[in-house]
Amino acid sequence: MARHRRGGDLLHLLLTLLLAAALLLAPAAADPEADVALTAPAQDASEEAEASAQQQHLLPRPLVIELPSSSVAAASELGDDEFPPEVRCASWRLAAEANNLAPWGAVPAECAAHVREYVTGAAYRSDLELVARESAAYARAAPLGGDDRDAWVFDVDETLLSNLPYYADHGFGAELFDHHKFDEWVERGEAPAIPSSFKLYKEVRELGFKIFLLTGRTEGHRGVTVDNLKNQGFHDWDKLILRAAADRKKTATTYKSEKRKEMEAEGYRILGNSGDQWSDLLGSSMSARSFKLPNPMYYIP
Amino acid sequence: MARHRRGGDLLHLLLTLLLAAALLLAPAAADPEADVALTAPAQDASEEAEASAQQQHLLPRPLVIELPSSSVAAASELGDDEFPPEVRCASWRLAAEANNLAPWGAVPAECAAHVREYVTGAAYRSDLELVARESAAYARAAPLGGDDRDAWVFDVDETLLSNLPYYADHGFGAELFDHHKFDEWVERGEAPAIPSSFKLYKEVRELGFKIFLLTGRTEGHRGVTVDNLKNQGFHDWDKLILRAAADRKKTATTYKSEKRKEMEAEGYRILGNSGDQWSDLLGSSMSARSFKLPNPMYYIP
Numbered sequence: 066m067a068r069h070r071r072g073g074d075l076l077h078l079l080l081t082l083l084l085a086a087a088l089l090l091a092p093a094a095a096d097p098e099a100d101v102a103l104t105a106p107a108q109d110a111s112e113e114a115e116a117s118a119q120q121q122h123l124l125p126r127p128l129v130i131e132l133p134s135s136s137v138a139a140a141s142e143l144g145d146d147e148f149p150p151e152v153r154c155a156s157w158r159l160a161a162e163a164n165n166l167a168p169w170g171a172v173p174a175e176c177a178a179h180v181r182e183y184v185t186g187a188a189y190r191s192d193l194e195l196v197a198r199e200s201a202a203y204a205r206a207a208p209l210g211g212d213d214r215d216a217w218v219f220d221v222d223e224t225l226l227s228n229l230p231y232y233a234d235h236g237f238g239a240e241l242f243d244h245h246k247f248d249e250w251v252e253r254g255e256a257p258a259i260p261s262s263f264k265l266y267k268e269v270r271e272l273g274f275k276i277f278l279l280t281g282r283t284e285g286h287r288g289v290t291v292d293n294l295k296n297q298g299f300h301d302w303d304k305l306i307l308r309a310a311a312d313r314k315k316t317a318t319t320y321k322s323e324k325r326k327e328m329e330a331e332g333y334r335i336l337g338n339s340g341d342q343w344s345d346l347l348g349s350s351m352s353a354r355s356f357k358l359p360n361p362m363y364y365i366p
Numbered sequence: 367m368a369r370h371r372r373g374g375d376l377l378h379l380l381l382t383l384l385l386a387a388a389l390l391l392a393p394a395a396a397d398p399e400a401d402v403a404l405t406a407p408a409q410d411a412s413e414e415a416e417a418s419a420q421q422q423h424l425l426p427r428p429l430v431i432e433l434p435s436s437s438v439a440a441a442s443e444l445g446d447d448e449f450p451p452e453v454r455c456a457s458w459r460l461a462a463e464a465n466n467l468a469p470w471g472a473v474p475a476e477c478a479a480h481v482r483e484y485v486t487g488a489a490y491r492s493d494l495e496l497v498a499r500e501s502a503a504y505a506r507a508a509p510l511g512g513d514d515r516d517a518w519v520f521d522v523d524e525t526l527l528s529n530l531p532y533y534a535d536h537g538f539g540a541e542l543f544d545h546h547k548f549d550e551w552v553e554r555g556e557a558p559a560i561p562s563s564f565k566l567y568k569e570v571r572e573l574g575f576k577i578f579l580l581t582g583r584t585e586g587h588r589g590v591t592v593d594n595l596k597n598q599g600f601h602d603w604d605k606l607i608l609r610a611a612a613d614r615k616k617t618a619t620t621y622k623s624e625k626r627k628e629m630e631a632e633g634y635r636i637l638g639n640s641g642d643q644w645s646d647l648l649g650s651s652m653s654a655r656s657f658k659l660p661n662p663m664y665y666i667p
Contacts, residue, residue: 148492155489156496163463163658165497167504188456191449195457196466203468357464 154179158361164343169364170241177239180361184229184237190261192359197261200339200356204269207336216303216333217269218325218352220340221280221290223360225266225299226256238362251282254289258297262339262358266299275333276302279324279345281317281365283308317365322348444474455480459662465644470665471542478540481662485530485538491562493660498562501640501657505570508637517604517634518570519626519653521641522581522591524661526567526600527557539663552583555590559598563640563659567600576634577603580625580646582618582666584609617667623649 148156154176160166172180183189209215219225231250232238250256270276282290284307291305312320321344325335329350338345338352341360346352444454455477461467473481484490510516520526532551533539551557571577583591585608592606613621622645626636630651639646639653642661647653 147495148488152488152492153496156492159460159463159493159660160496160500162460163465163660165500165657167500187449187453191453191457192460194448195444195454195461199461199466199468356466359460359464 150175151179158183161361161364162357162359166364168366172236172238172362174239177236180239181237183361184232189359193259194261196339196356196358197265200265200337201268203354204265204272204274204337207272209273210334213273213275214333215274216277216328216335217274217337218277218279218328218335218339219262219266220342220345221278221282221294222256223259223341223362224339224345224358225259225262225278226293226297227259228256230255230257232362242363248286251286252289254293254296256293256297258299259358263298265339269337270301274336276304277328277333278302278305279321280305280307281320283313284310317342317344318348321345322350325350325352444476451476452480459484462662462665463658463660467665469667473537473539473663475540478537481540482538484662485533490660494560495562497640497657497659498566501566501638502569504655505566505573505575505638508573510574511635514574514576515634516575517578517629517636518575518638519578519580519629519636519640520563520567521643521646522579522583522595523557524560524642524663525640525646525659526560526563526579527594527598528560529557531556531558533663543664549587552587553590555594555597557594557598559600560659564599566640570638571602575637577605578629578634579603579606580622581606581608582621584614585611618643618645619649619667622646623651626651626653 154173157166157173157176158180161169204217207215222228228247228250231247235243235246266276278294280290287305287307290307294302294305306324308315308320312323315323325338326349328335335350335352336354338355339358340346340355341358342365343357344365346355346357444458449457455474458467458474458477459481462470505518508516523529529548529551532548536544536547567577579595581591588606588608591608595601595603595606607625609621613624616624626639627650629636636651636653637655639656640659641647641656642659643666644658645666647656647658
């Protein structure tokens with residue numbers, strides 16, 4: 066059928082992009098949700114690897130992330146001096162939120178102050194609250210099946226829990242990401258809830274959605290993550306999915322797509338998905354509607 | 367094969383959403399690129415209609431657009447008064463650009479001034495320029511096949527040409543859209559080029575991409591659109607695709623997906639796609655990479 070053929074084409078492209086990203090973004094170390102660097106394609110993704118090998122010409126860019134190590138690189142990224150830094154940095158942040166940027170490793174040096182002011186000020190809270198309100202309006206209007214199979218997926222870091230206290234000590238994304246130090250922070254289990262997300266979480270749960278928490282954190286952090294979520298008031302989720310050893314080298318997009326596919330295979334309908342990274346939302350088995358929470362501090366492929 | 371099954375599932379969901387949108391968004395008149403209102407599902411989209419009928423439960427919201435007719439509606443949309451209007455309107459605009467909003471018919475009344483100041487000020491130009499720079503960097507790094515089959519798709523309105531002179535006279539999106547008046551504006555053929563897009567267009571063309579202009583304008587406007595593009599310096603595109611009679615009742619997402627599929631069927635690889643609406647970029651046969659130009663003035667499903 067044409068429908069299936071077309072779907073195959075689309076999926077082929079998606080798989081190609083995902084896998085090529087997995088292959089080519091390997092050096093990207095700026096993943097605060099995984100405690101390993103992505104260094105190789107997933108061993109168990111032979112189907113995708115095949116698709117990738119067939120259509121690598123479709124990936125039009127050697128997406129090796131050059132972490133900006135100087136303000137020269139950042140300035141070049143942001144263009145010339147036609148606009149004042151505040152305007153240019155607002156453009157950079159908007160482009161990040163609209164998924165217009167190539168994978169980036171750190172906030173451009175000249176935008177460090179802009180990002181700091183944004184995430185510590187009213188604008189970030191307001192942005193978070195508006196997205197939560199849109200999400201809640203959608204959830205309330207959703208005609209649930211009454212069979213306990215309607216699901217909402219939440220990411221954890223910068224979605225339910227905030228790592229702002231950590232990033233406040235580390236340049237709000239302007240410093241290179243340090244897996245070791247971030248792990249130490251995670252293991253303290255002190256990340257505060259994002260208030261608007263907490264309210265949304267409660268409402269979605271009360272509406273009768275199944276709640277799946279899908280995080281890039283690893284299984285080794287399950288205990289501390291559960292404790293942290295509970296000490297912030299999050300209870301009664303249906304599943305908390307963390308990266309297993311086999312997921313370690315996958316991009317977040319691949320890993321999360323696979324987990325959503327498993328949910329679908331179990332009969333769940335994913336009606337909503339909340340995440341601060343496009344890699345929480347894009348890929349395959351996508352949610353009927355996705356909500357992108359703001360995050361100008363880091364990028365996860 | 368699992369790949370095809372998964373693709374079928376994904377496509378099924380996409381088709382369902384597209385068609386349900388076509389069905390339910392019918393009253394949305396805010397489509398400046400089409401000169402007909404979307405009032406019924408496409409007659410020739412029986413496959414999609416079937417998919418829609420089967421899975422309407424997947425569309426979790428009665429997406430009937432209530433055009434905000436009072437500031438009460440707008441205020442409710444924007445939430446309470448915790449934040450000053452400027453902050454709330456910036457959040458609204460960010461949410462629009464990140465595709466977080468439900469389909470909307472007009473700029474919320476309380477954000478009319480914010481949007482006016484944005485599109486007439488430096489921020490809009492800066493945002494447009496940054497997206498064009500990212501697009502050009504990607505285009506330059508793309509390994510073209512050397513077989514004249516690498517394509518870049520451009521939307522026209524608010525992508526290559528600007529209708530700001532029209533919107534300046536009509537509330538910058540705060541007024542209800544008037545097809546008749548907008549058509550009169552289009553027929554004058556006086557829409558100026560967006561300078562950053564013009565520069566990108568030239569560079570992409572010089573790099574050897576095939577250039578496809580894919581617009582929601584109708585065939586009846588071919589002559590005036592060609593004249594307008596040429597009087598603004600756009601020349602030598604490979605195809606200018608406008609809505610035929612059979613496309614009139616399709617959503618932009620459906621219509622543009624079908625046209626991209628035709629490009630692929632002709633052997634083209636769509637490496638880049640520039641548009642100011644998510645309906646220029648999402649759907650099926652998506653580009654390897656897409657660029658969302660800012661537009662807080664109107665929403666096209």
